[in-house]
Ligand SMILES: CC(=O)N[C@H]1[C@@H](OP(=O)(O)OP(=O)(O)OC[C@H]2O[C@@H](n3ccc(=O)[nH]c3=O)[C@H](O)[C@@H]2O)O[C@H](CO)[C@@H](O)[C@@H]1O
């Protein structure tokens with residue numbers, strides 16, 4: 001298994017181009033199942049999750065073509081993909097494919113809406129929490145689907161198509177909002193989604209569905225109204241920039257000092273994350289489509305943060321913030337409210353010398369003047385990158401194992417960081 005080797009201590013200086021958002025790309029690719037015509041997506045990131053999903057969609061009959069050349073790409077993916085689900089050949093998403101990536105469960109929405117049936121393996125839990133799918137199933141039932149759980153599969157059917165209805169989520173769920181939007185877009189009549197997720201990725205998917213002929217209003221607020229249409233058609237859409245990648249590199253720059261400009265991104269999508277960095281003493285210059293991060297030799301101040309749905313502080317940046325706060329001048333409190341088990345990075349950060357105490361949903365991070373390199377590994381994507389951030393500032397050498405987690409969600413991580421002066425390389429197994 002590959003590892004990432006970092007020799008810490010260099011400040012980061014330079015420019016990092018931000019890729020398209022993983023968490024928008026995945027539901028956008030899934031939306032291709034809702035039409036027989038071609039959906040063309042631009043600014044698609046070169047990520048393992050994209051490859052995995054292309055295989056899952058291929059199993060349903062989606063023709064997946066990659067066009068264009070990604071600048072500086074080593075791995076040969078183009079950043080434009082064309083997905084054509086001319087004919088759905090299989091409405092089953094089998095366990096062996098779904099278990100590789102949770103978001104693949106979301107195919108249940110467009111498959112059911114277009115084909116009147118879907119049989120999708122339950123995704124099961126994962127390292128960060130149990131992550132049930134009850135909201136998805138309740139939402140599809142509200143739209144008139146019959147749903148059974150049979151031998152680990154959610155089996156959904158409609159005899160006469162889906163019918164619009166009110167869907168009120170008990171708590172905000174990004175995935176359930178995507179699925180409800182896709183299903184309601186092809187239901188008869190009006191649907192209203194209450195307590196909807198307002199994440200920028202939801203807005204991006206709604207705008208793509210609208211370009212495909214859907215009638216969706218209110219995406220980006222807690223109430224989304226959808227007038228169902230009979231069919232959706234092809235469209236061309238550019239994926240929104242990755243706000244989590246942006247926040248991650250902002251924290252890496254803040255951790256090491258120096259001055260880094262993140263290009264092709266949108267400050268307004270960072271929500272509370274930028275406010276938190278400013279509270280910590282980090283300078284942020286907001287450009288039209290860029291952000292410049294610097295610390296000007298200042299020390300890092302401790303912060304008190306709770307993860308929340310957008311526009312609150314994102315859970316997907318919690319591990320990275322924790323890495324940053326390990327070197328703050330005081331004790332930070334970081335509360336994780338979205339997932340019940342998203343603290344696996346704590347024990348690994350401790351291997352680098354961090355002092356963190358856990359108490360239920362709270363982590364108390366006592367800042368240290370320095371960290372020391374060590375061999376570490378993590379069990380999920382954002383936890384892994386938090387170790388990279390810590391390793392960039394730690395004295396000496398850090399190796400991060402299980403690089404496949406990073407490859408799920410960070411395009412050209414080593415290249416982007418080394419272009420700014422980091423000493424980081426991939427060691428092939
Ligand atoms: C591919 C993708 O976009 N993944 C993101 C998405 O995950 P995902 O969409 O899976 O996360 P959700 O927003 O659904 O999860 C929020 C909370 O709701 C709970 N829940 C969700 C559905 C359900 O049926 N029942 C239920 O109880 C979850 O267990 C969790 O505690 O949003 C998360 C929260 O911003 C991010 O961390 C993930 O990076």
Ligand SMILES: C=C(OP(=O)(O)O)C(=O)O
Nearest residue numbers: 023102103316381382409
């Ligand atoms: C948790 C994440 O992804 P997923 O929902 O695919 O597990 C993530 O992107 O941080």
